[in-house]
Amino acid sequence: MTSLTQTDWRSLARTLRPRRQAFIDGRFVDALSGRTFPAYNPATGEVIAEVAACDAADVDRAVRAARRAFESGVWRDLKPAERKAVLLRWAGLIRENLPELALLETLDTGKAIKESLSVDVPSAAAAIQWYAETIDKLYDEIAPNGPSSLVMVTREPVGVVAGVIPWNYPLIIASWKIGPALAAGNSMILKPAEEASLSALKLAELAQEAGLPDGVFNVVPGLGPEAGQAIGLHPDIDAVLFTGSTEVGRKFLEYSARSNLKRVGLELGGKSPHIVTADADLEKAAMYVAYAIWYNLGQTCNAGSRLIIEQSVKERFLELLRPWAQRLYPGDPLEPTTELGALISAEHLDRVRGYIELGQREGAEVAIGGRQIGQERGGWYLEPTVLVGVKNDMRVAREEIFGPVLSVLEFDRLEEAVAIANDSPYGLAAALWCRDISTAHRTARQLRAGTVWVNAFDHTSINAPFGGYKQSGHGRDKSLHAFDKVTELKTTWVELH
Numbered sequence: 291m292t293s294l295t296q297t298d299w300r301s302l303a304r305t306l307r308p309r310r311q312a313f314i315d316g317r318f319v320d321a322l323s324g325r326t327f328p329a330y331n332p333a334t335g336e337v338i339a340e341v342a343a344c345d346a347a348d349v350d351r352a353v354r355a356a357r358r359a360f361e362s363g364v365w366r367d368l369k370p371a372e373r374k375a376v377l378l379r380w381a382g383l384i385r386e387n388l389p390e391l392a393l394l395e396t397l398d399t400g401k402a403i404k405e406s407l408s409v410d411v412p413s414a415a416a417a418i419q420w421y422a423e424t425i426d427k428l429y430d431e432i433a434p435n436g437p438s439s440l441v442m443v444t445r446e447p448v449g450v451v452a453g454v455i456p457w458n459y460p461l462i463i464a465s466w467k468i469g470p471a472l473a474a475g476n477s478m479i480l481k482p483a484e485e486a487s488l489s490a491l492k493l494a495e496l497a498q499e500a501g502l503p504d505g506v507f508n509v510v511p512g513l514g515p516e517a518g519q520a521i522g523l524h525p526d527i528d529a530v531l532f533t534g535s536t537e538v539g540r541k542f543l544e545y546s547a548r549s550n551l552k553r554v555g556l557e558l559g560g561k562s563p564h565i566v567t568a569d570a571d572l573e574k575a576a577m578y579v580a581y582a583i584w585y586n587l588g589q590t591c592n593a594g595s596r597l598i599i600e601q602s603v604k605e606r607f608l609e610l611l612r613p614w615a616q617r618l619y620p621g622d623p624l625e626p627t628t629e630l631g632a633l634i635s636a637e638h639l640d641r642v643r644g645y646i647e648l649g650q651r652e653g654a655e656v657a658i659g660g661r662q663i664g665q666e667r668g669g670w671y672l673e674p675t676v677l678v679g680v681k682n683d684m685r686v687a688r689e690e691i692f693g694p695v696l697s698v699l700e701f702d703r704l705e706e707a708v709a710i711a712n713d714s715p716y717g718l719a720a721a722l723w724c725r726d727i728s729t730a731h732r733t734a735r736q737l738r739a740g741t742v743w744v745n746a747f748d749h750t751s752i753n754a755p756f757g758g759y760k761q762s763g764h765g766r767d768k769s770l771h772a773f774d775k776v777t778e779l780k781t782t783w784v785e786l787h
């Protein structure tokens with residue numbers, strides 16, 4: 291790692307030639323229409339590549355290739371150990387290509403190179419490896435039905451699975467979809483976000499090098515209303531695994547209803563409550579509250595965007611938070627010591643700033659940050675921000691801002707905190723800081739969220755399921771539960787005469 295931290299990322303960036311074509315049926319190809327769209331570097335506002343803009347015709351081509359590969363059995367009928375070996379090779383190649391993948395991720399999303407190197411790329415490799423390792427370890431079931439029947443319950447791949455993913459963690463979220471889909475023997479089509487397609491195209495190159503047969507893994511970059519919608523409506527895709535906004539998630543349910551009732555896995559937005567009681571370890575909690583909202587500039591579906599703090603310690607807690615806002619100050623993402631980079635786009639920056647102004651109009655006050663910075667670099671930077679005096683019925687407490695903006699709410703009794711936490715259309719994650727173990731367990735049960743952290747935030751592992759209650763989605767990414775959306779359960783009933 292020492293050599294990577296000393297790498298001159300700016301020079302490397304100048305020599306990088308990102309893949310920009312779609313990857314269909316084992317070949318890099320232009321969109322049939324010949325159209326492209328620009329990929330921007332959020333740190334500078336510059337165009338870094340013109341990427342193939344796939345539409346319905348390209349999606350159809352990818353689906354045909356994926357279907358052909360699936361029906362031929364080149365992948366699903368491999369011996370489990372053989373399929374495992376290919377995916378393990380892929381995970382190994384991702385690790386070997388750490389510098390290039392990390393650089394692509396940073397240039398395309400504006401996130402700090404330090405994070406791309408230490409979190410995004412290693413996590414993606416680890417996820418693919420983890421699912422690879424399950425392939426020859428998962429057994430099927432026999433349903434007990436007496437001595438004269440043999441009732442087998444087996445899992446089979448659904449067929450063609452599509453992943454439609456966002457721009458905030460392109461490699462990590464792709465790996466959460468790819469891992470279970472390919473481990474189960476499906477073929478796959480991946481549509482990365484318009485804002486961040488480059489690392490997915492590099493993944494495709496490495497998939498081929500690892501020995502994935504043609505057509506098993508395809509990448510169709512393009513715009514949501516074109517490539518994304520074509521995936522949603524395609525009659526020959528069996529399942530879509532979507533991560534993104536609740537609004538677009540809703541569309542995928544409609545697409546499914548209007549087409550072939552394909553399965554839809556939804557990992558959507560959040561407004562995660564972070565409850566801190568007066569008896570908690572406040573110093574530690576402050577560090578976690580800071581990272582929970584400011585890591586990746588709050589562009590995280592489970593960001594701890596609502597701090598629900600016991601009134602008696604609010605002022606002290608804000609003082610503990612202040613140095614973290616300084617320490618996590620955004621800078622040039624290619625500088626190895628930078629903690630936070632730039633927001634994804636100029637439109638997104640405007641949207642987040644709009645929420646800060648809206649909060650003030652609603653009666654909240656900016657206690658920390660709030661200003662756009664770094665204009666001289668040409669990119670889209672915003673200070674870590676804290677809004678105080680927020681009430682839970684304000685839009686800044688109810689809507690996903692997806693930026694570095696913490697809304698602070700107060701409580702006197704813990705029941706009040708739980709009521710505020712649960713009073714949200716979302717239920718992706720929640721956290722509680724307190725020292726009493728009974729209170730911790732009781733409260734964890736009361737919180738309506740797919741993940742509840744006690745005395746932590748964002749601790750994560752590929753073997754722990756991740757997904758939401760309520761309008762944060764349904765189905766789970768990660769863990770063995772992720773196989774549910776990409777496999778069919780077959781009952782085979784044999785009578786022994």
Ligand code: NDP
Binds near residue numbers: 483514517518557
């Ligand atoms: P979207 O939900 O719009 O995008 C997610 C994916 O869906 C992208 O690949 C996108 O393609 C695609 N898509 C967009 N519109 C359609 C459509 N009509 N039909 C089919 N597919 C479509 O997220 P955004 O990137 O636009 O971000 C908007 C907001 O969504 C954020 O500010 C945040 O609140 C939330 N969000 C939540 C995420 C999470 O992790 N839960 C991740 C990202 C965003 P394309 O990008 O090319 O348009």
